[in-house]
Amino acid sequence: MLRLGTRSFGPGEFAVMAIVNRTPDSFFDGGATFAEEAALSAIDQAVADGADLVDIGGVKAGYGEAVDETEELRRTVDFVASVRDRHPELLISVDTYRSGVARRVGAAGANLINDTWSGHDPDIAAAAAESGAGLICSHVGGLKPRTDPHRMAYDDVVADVIRTTTALAERAIAAGVRPDGIVIDPTHDFGKNTLHSLEVTRRIDELAATGWPVLVAMSNKDFLGETLDLPSGRRGPATLAAVSIAAWLGARVFRVHDIAGTRQALDLIAVLRKTATPAYTRRSLV
């Protein structure tokens, strides 16, 4: 069971995480929600579309403008508190690699710390634990924050993902994070070439077999663009296909831009897997 805030997600239950960046330069939205009002209305829309969680980021993942801890705090802490007031039931995740930020947003009401840079700051797990927040344990192949992969090589990329993320999960428990608040993320594209990300996607079942809830963050990413020769604005259908396969193979949390589309796909998969029932069935029965 994955427990975050007031919510619990059992095996077979899917959680949809919306992406809202408080950055002027993120790759997909290009800064659309840098301003507070725009970010709040994006969250309102995500909630209306069926998001269980929202992932708030104050620093672009890729290379770009330097954002120090003070500026990252300025972009996230009060905003988390506003979102908490506005949507008491919504689960709030914050995408940060800094323990100082994790500590402050946890106090402001964040339920989950999305440590995309794989424990770069060794104190981040303890910081998450302080407020009772959960932690996402990521795999970036040893990259430093905000750097891109150059000729990454793995004997077996899936084995490396499992080894790294489960070790981080154990370390998080040792640091006091609730075991039922831990999620592992293979972190597509980070420290991986496209063939590596495709291989990870094909073998999500091996990650799920570790027993840790698996999050996938594939939405509109470059591995889809390279695979299908598509620019970033046209990868929606490919994202949904990847999400569906990952869900079928056992992933449980989906970090995406298109909440409504993802929710619809996952709702169907839940019925196909018999963890949910059809909304209604009249056809040929009356």
Next chain:
Amino acid sequence: MPVVVAAVCPHPPVIVPELAFGAAPELDPLRAACLAAIDGLAAADSLVIVGSGPVGRRYDASAGGSFAAYGAPQVRVGDGEPVLPLSLLVGAWLVGQSKAAGVRRTSISVADDSPETCLALGREIAEGNDRIGLLVMGDGSARRSDHAPVHLHPRAEIFDATVAEALRSVDLDVLAALDPDLATVLQAAGRAPWQVLAGALRATTLTGNLTYGAAPYGVGYFVASFT
């Protein structure tokens, strides 16, 4: 006998069509330049391939290598366990397609050693009794552009231009003087192997020909032959 002919090539995994898929034609000119330079090594009695690696080591001609770690397990060289580092793997893969494929060969990886150590290794290679063909695998800076794998560094372009001109004009003093610390910052994997080349060519009068010099993906690639 000294080194009688030499070539310099880069070693990006993307040079292998089975890894590049639809991007493969973009590197047709680079592959053609590499193969032309390596074809020239067929005139030698034996081949020595030098490239960067995590440790300094010698490998015989049968040493195995595989592109599995990059996503193409079907592309292999040699026999047995894959042991060759990327630079020597790409070198063996290129040689295997060239007119020098039948020449007996040794491969040597060089760690991030001092210029003196690299120059000494080059001199040692040139001391053998064979008429040696030397293939040096090395890349320029991986920080050449905004979209480079490692973000743009203001000194990357001038560093690579300096190397290109030194290869073209066989300016061994310039190659010998490349600063290891700067090369590390610029992520130029070729520094140590190029300094091995500088040591090996010291006792020769070979002339250079730079046949490729570009950074199509933000990493400097050079092909040169020395005849």
